[in-house]
Amino acid sequence: MKALIRADATGTIGGGHMMRCLALANALRRHGHEAAFVMAQTQQDWSGTVTSAGFHVYPVTPEPLSPDPDGPPHKGWLSAPWPRDAEVTGAAMRDFMPDCLIWDHYGLDARWVNAVRRAYNVGVVLAIDDLDDRALGSELVLDQTRLDRASARAFPALAQMAGPAFATLRPEFADLRAEALARRAAAPGGRVLVTLGLADSAGIVPGIAAVLAATEGLDVDIVMGAHAQTLPRVADICATYPQLTLHVDTPDMAALMLRADLCIGAGGMTSWERCCLGLGTLLIPVADNQSGSARALEAAGAAQVLDLTRARDPADLAAAVARALRAIPAMAQAAARLCDGQGATRVVDILAATLRPVVPSDAHLMFDWRNQPHIRAASLNAAPLEWPKHLDWVAALSHRSDGLWRIYAEGERALGHVNVRRLSPEDLAENSTEDLGARSGGLWRWGFYIGAVDAPKGAGRRMLARALSEVLRRPDCAGIEAEVRVNNPRSAALHRAMGFRQTATREDGAVLVFLLTECDMNRVFAIQFPKEPR
DSSP states (O other), rough: EEEEEEEEBBBTBBBBBHHHHHHHHHHHHHHEEEEEEEEEEOOOHHHHHHHHHOOEEEEEEOOOOOOOOSTTTGGGOOOOOOHHHHHHHHHHHHOOOOOOEEEEEEEHHHHHHHHHHHHHHEEEEEESSSSOSSSOOOOOOEEEOOOOOTTTOOOOHHHHEESSSGOOHHHHHHHHHHHHHHHSSOOOOOOOEEOTTOOTTOOOOOHHHHHHTTTTEEEEEEEEEOTTTTHHHHHHHHHHHHTTTEEEEEEOOHHHHHHHHHHEEEESHHHHHHHHHHEEEOOOOSSSHHHHHHHHHHHSSSEOOOHHHHHHHHHHHHHHHHHHHHHHHHHHHHHHHOOSSOOHHHHHHHTTTTEEEGGGGHHHHHHHTSSSSSHHHSSOSSOOHHHHHHHHHHHHHHTTTTTTEEEEEEETEEEEEEEEEOOHHHHHHHHHHHHHHHHHHHHHEEEEEEEEEEEOHHHHHHHHHHHHHHHTSSSSEEEEEEEETTTTTHHHHHHHHTTEEEEETTTTTTEEEEEEHHHHHHHHEEEEEEEOOO
8 A cells, every 4th residue: 555645844833743644654664555745845844854764755845825715724834825735746646656645734625635636536535633623525534632532523524533542653652661651650750851842833941941950859851853943042951950951853752751750741642652651741732722632631630731821930830840740640540541552553454444345255254244133133134144045145246247345354354344236227216315316327325234343443434434435436326325224323323424314214114215425425524536436
């Protein structure tokens, strides 16, 4: 699999988006896949961090931004107008020929995604986003900061990966987890790690360094990027106080967290690095989008939050540090429960998921799946399968041209089955939807189930998102119909969440009929699939 990643790092944006994408790119490479980047050219040349890691970067040359009244709130973070950005990304796609597009940029939205799709018919699009302030137009959404996974997104996604279980950390954090948790079990010392972002965009590290230098009994490690605006001032402070050590562009963040007892840090991805190693935090949100996750971490007991205004006051900061030092053991235990460091592997497994045709060797697997009581109870035909008939049915699939019968797998583990069949003129005349547009453009009907025991949470929606992506690209498909038993409210809710509308009932009201058209996909998710089968 090949993935093209669109992300930027600047003094305004900071380095967090680039670093979490770089961690994901490295995870892709470790699992035998390829990755390349599209990044804005900047005077600081942040892209050098990516190229030095061995990844090719396609540059976006800066251009003056055009007025964009319909753009997202952070449209000013772009280095060129979004149509030009889409043009450059599309050209990179045609050159690199990726299977998936990954993008992580607050200044882009669904308009950009659909323009890139028109330039190159990519298989799947993953948006990495924790703002939820615009339509994303992507089949998959990764929100690693969302601890409250039950809350609905304001801009819905076909399928999402939410929470720190999907945090894309570098492997050294998982490698050091056992050692770190064993260390946390001992009495805490007085080593403090300060990490407020590579750029220190809030400009608060010098003040923090001064307060910590005046606090007795502390050894302090301060991590900054080479392009940080306050680096010279912090370097002067560290040169004056031997208990303060400055680390610039350190490759050893995991080791620094391992030996620390407390972190004074910002929000973002580094929160999950700390949680993986059981490191409690005095958390200072340095951007508006960090406030929600900061409060969630505090509610979980993994951090104590100090707002930016109070962090600039030496007395308030000193008092907050004292409180946090006393709470180290409790915060360490709470933090360790939130993240295990395996998120990057989970995301790679999902990106590399397959939706392959059913083959004769799947007969036993599907027979066992379909005959499970809970799957039979949700089916329109609840009768158990009979082995000889089932075997004949599977064998006949290879000769059929009226539909798609697929097995879905993540991480090479088969999880479920989805079938989508094109309705014949006889089907349409007998009992199909009244949506004339869907009927004239081609109407299909689907069925599905997750059969694997202990399948990963969310696998069903991810399977269905892949199926919709495949079928709605077909020129002979304008809509997909679903039939759901009225006593199966979970399936009805799932279809509504995936953009389907109820259009009819059948069998005297015992069966609900749902429909999803191309227009529904655009209306609900802002997704416009090209009419070009992959």
